[in-house]
Amino acid sequence: MRSRWYTAAVVLGTASAKDLKYHESLYRTGRTPDTAQIGGREVATLSQPLPQGQAIDRSKWDLKCSTIANGHDCDKAIDDSTDTFWQSAASSTDQTITVYLGEERTVNGLTMVPRQDKEENLIEEHQIFLSSDGENWSEVAYGTWWPDNALKLSAFQPQNATYLRLSAAANNGIAISDLQIYETKFIPSDPVLGAWGPTIDLPLVPVAGAVDPISGAVVTWSSWGHDIFTGSPGGDTQTATWHPKGQSVTQRDVENTQHDMFCPGISIEQNGQIVVTGGTDQSRTSIYNTTDDHWYKAAAMNIDRGYQATSTLSDGRIFVIGGSFSGGVGGTERVAASGKDGEVYDPVANQWTQIPGAKVSEMLTDDIRTYRQDNHGWIFAWTNGTVFQAGPSKTMNWYGTSGDGTTNSAGERTGDEDAMCGNAVMYDNGKILTFGGSPWYEEKAATANAAIITIDQPDQIPSVEKAGDGMHYKRTFHSSVVLPDGSVFVNGGQDVGLPFNESGAHLISERFIPDTDGGKWIEQQKNSVVRVYHSLSLLLQDGTVFTGGGGLCGDCSANHFDGQIYTPPYLLEDDGSLKTDRPVIKSVSPNEVKPGDTVEVTTGGDVDEGASIIRYGSATHTVNTDQRRISVKLTKDGSNKYSFQIPGEAGIAQPGYYMLFVLKNGVPSHSVNVRVAA
Template sequence: MELITLLLYLCSFLSVVNAASVAVSRAGWSASSDSSQTGSDSSRVLDGSSSTIWISADTALPHFITIDMKTSYLVNGVSIQPRQDGSANGRIGQHKIELSADGSSWTQVAVGTYVNSATTKKTTFVARPGRYLRITALTEAQSATNQLTSIAEVNVFADVKFLSKTGWTVTADSEETSSAAAQAAKAIDGNTGTIWHTKYSGTVAPLPHWFRIDQGTQVTVAGLSYLPRQDGGNGRIGGYNVQASNDSTTWTIVASGTWADNGEEKVAQFRTRARYFRLNALTEAGARGQWSSAAEINLLDTTAPTYTAPVATKGIWANTVDFPIVPAAAAVLPNGKVFLWSAYQLDNFGGSNGYTQFSTYDPGTASSTSRTVTNTQHDMFCPGISMDFNGRIIVTGGSNAAKTSIYDVANDAWLAAANMQVARGYQSTATTSEGKVFNIGGSWSGGQGNKNGEIYVPSSNTWALIQNALVSPMLTNDRGGVYRADNHAWLFGWKNGTVFQAGPSKAMNWYNTIGTGSTTGAGNRATDLDSMNGNAIMYDAVAGKILTAGGASHYQTEQARPNAYVITINTPGTTPTVSATASMSFSRGFANGVVLPDGTVFMAGGQSFVEPFSDATAILIPELWNPSTGTWTQMNPMAIPRTYHSVGLLLPDATVLISGGGLCGGCGTNHWDGEIFVPPYLLNSDGTRRARPAITTAAATVRVGATLSITTSGTVATFSLVRLGTATHTVNTDQRRVPLTASGSGTAYTVTIPSDPGVALPGYWLLFAINSAGTPSVGRMIKVLP
């Protein structure tokens, strides 16, 4: 038995839902392809049989197949089932997916690389109208030398509208009214934080249960959607059927099946005209008892939703990028590519298995390659990540809690480094102004508690404890105890070898990392509370400005907050200034914050009620914070939830990659993909790309405090440096922005790098030129030397 009153109160995020995604009926569709083999023509992908396949002729790739849906839909996804006959030949690797209204002019909606497996691949993207869908295979998943392409089945997904609930009356066989207000009407109130729940106080009503909708008049209905309760509790419906009636006496079954035990919205599709519909819950999906519950129940409209083009001032989600792993960690490399990794498995974690699955993504070609790193004997799931002065990625702890592995980008090699003094997982690390790596916290693995600070010296490949760098002052009051309380510190390397800890505890601290070190309290973060899984972003290092946003008092099963603050740090050891800025429009935990070249901060993803491995209460609308006004602006929504285990990074072309989420094996929240956000500063009012300034010459290296001469393609207004980012579990201690004051005019300029290595932290940075319209150039890779 459980009490849900408190959770109903806490999970108060109001989500007015008016649409769902469903697989479109393929009746009457046709398919064509560039080539096919006898008996395996393109029509096989629409015949409903997994035992028949389309297979291309044995000619050179690329190969393509085009689906004609005969009418336009608001398409938001496609599923591709590889052949199921035991052969791997023809599995699609690198690919692109396009939509068209006329079969001639095409819009790319997704690119990427599928993992080499027989599982059905689902690609989701921002909904766009289209009659035709084209899948192009660029490589075969097994080998670049293989030239075949094969597919068993293709399904297309589209947006559908919910019917208006005006005039509805709903009833149920059972509802809880004593211990909570969980009446049937709560399932149609548009609030995902309130639920209908069958009686659980006193005598429990046994399964089966029913929920009945009276529309008041006969209406043609295209299906029923069921959103399970969003707090992770019991009563999720497993086995079900849907019945229709015009008199509430004689009922006809119109749909039946079994729904998975997760928080995702479920849809039962049918087409029936009736006044009454009844959802019958036959089993509880997780066999947790005799209860049934629902957050929202809707009926689907038969008319398609109207497409509204995204407003360019709110940015555009360009396309989805499919990856051959579920990325939970990532880093931008000095060569402009992106490293992404999961754990010892492509889509799951657990144990300490001594190897890690990687993918290298090239934004220029949209291709991804796979790699299993075994030589360091390190499962790098849930690690600390820092980039040193030479652009090497230093990965510490995680599943193999004592290990350190280093990626040497110059030689494309992984190196085993010295073990840490303290085994850790969920710790944070930060590169210091001396070129060392500071490490603190991390009770997720390697034992719990006493995870005091230590320091890595790259030149000697040694770790040493810092006697007086104490973890206790930065602990949160998490209900999970120290196992959670020392996780994911918000760290910033600063002047004279110090590190500033901005959170997630409400208490802030200075750490001196030299010699035996010291810990100095820096006061509380104004009126903010502990903010587990919130964000901290240094958007102006010259001024010592840090934006903090979101988070929750506890790591999981907790309402997040929208709070945002600006911290200003200066002399190490002194109490910083903290001031509240405008709160976000949405409460967020597990979100990702990315600083942009112009100093604005992009916040994407997260949940209003934090719960690992769940997409319930996911926030799809990102926000952009403007430091000049201290306000947040809502951007266009993304297609895919990005919650626990998601990552966000600024790419060299000044767009943003938001990726991953899940990494939980067979769960329904694994996201094998990313989405590319194009900020408003790159867009004209009609959504086309702006003309951009370009940096034509600039030295590849520059020392701290030195001047840098730059030539550009035209007049620019300002310059900025953004350090390459590394991200996992909302933590990105490497990214920071340095605004640069330029002298010069026309196409010739000079900037001066800040003289303190605690501000202009040596390593690899992207140099951006920004014109008077606020449009940045493509970033030029610059190495700042100590």
């Protein structure tokens, strides 16, 4: 086991502070880790906000432990002293501590203080269950905690229960010096609004992540530290991979690429490899090979960048633009440039080439901070090697990537303004939904504005219309996912952009439903965990959504070391149980295609004519330029046999891996992979 103690944190963006220079000094230099007095000791807390509500009175509790070692009895886990602890025997089977709460409570989380005198008997892999009768148990959280003796926390959707059980791997025995369980107000379930749970506890704050197209695992990472990004020595990234099929979380420290991958650009290239560029180590490129589960060092960019936008082009190359958060504003000593103009990466040649004609100056916002003006571009690769930039500036542009590159104006979004840290999603062929954001990166009120941009031929002015009446809530720092039925799920965010501050956060998600009248926005199930700055959302192979993270800031009280699963309404029965009668894809041929190819699909029964292919996503800082949904029409070719055609013009179906979903009565199948080649 190893433990790191860091000396940096961030408190930038507090509602009362006015001095921007003071903010910047805190943002760059940081502060010390957060601690709390627990049971007579100073215990590192890692700045995690406690579960909502309050701690449950422990006087009525009755505890039972699977084993007891060396006289460290079960009751010592709740004796108000962190000098004592319950310890289990070493075992090849999981060990448990079961709490009878004395009466039914609405339980939504726990905190656990490990043994404090030594870094031994730590709980890492674990599961949390609730029960009303002590016989029938439901799993509400599982995962892996960071291996040190800081306070551990798990927050989950409120559920009425009389018993709680914590189960953990105990090869060397486990120990708990303090256990608290929390309760809050009950949130009634409503299948029409979707459902939350379980929680996946992670050993880090997942600021960035991508779905591995091969295994379906979610690869996440933070920075050089699992709980902080400032004060980085460079060359190191903490990663954690969640394996949905095995319900496990594995941890890895990536040092071989010499790349701190915090605040990067991310693109999944056509063969499913995850290409991560810039960030804290400003020009570095790292590639995660999903086939052999290994990280590789690739060629460095020509321009230092952080918070840049990237996208895989119709010919398989990767385009990048912007990124003044790292490496100076508008250029470096190595590059005499007026701005962080475009460049492209050739994965085959492992080579970056500048295209100075792709001008970043045309997509700048009017933010008071110049290093924020080119952050998090909303870019969409399109046909003939072109890229459409939809925002966050109110001005839109077309970029060409041949030769030295080109820039052509695409007009402005109707009735909108700069919308930094808003979202943009291609939810159907050439249709882009934009929503939320703020005129400045921080300290300005967010907007509920939403627009539909329809692009067709490169360099033409697109059509822009309002998307319904706008969202129900003003949001910035939110995240979003396009779903198999063409709707767009939106989660988290807050009224005013305040990094590392959770005031004004929204716990009610919403969903955009397209229709012929501009679409409508409907509220979804309320959540109990805040997701704002540094949170993300990703579509999974089974049609559910992984959403998690927030924080990574030392002692700012906003660190969320977890993710959650959101199950959309289309997967729920009227009683809230999961639908079992989902359509089934039995085979797809071929599953490696080119633009214009026909794909044959065999299903387990009749399905709707409409289906969709959705490109695998990668996300960080409100940006997911990889996700893209293309609706396809199924033609019935016989009993349970269908076919559809990949769009013929290269780039509409951006090269890469897609999840194919077929639907029946609006219910999607589990996806099957189809790879579109450049």
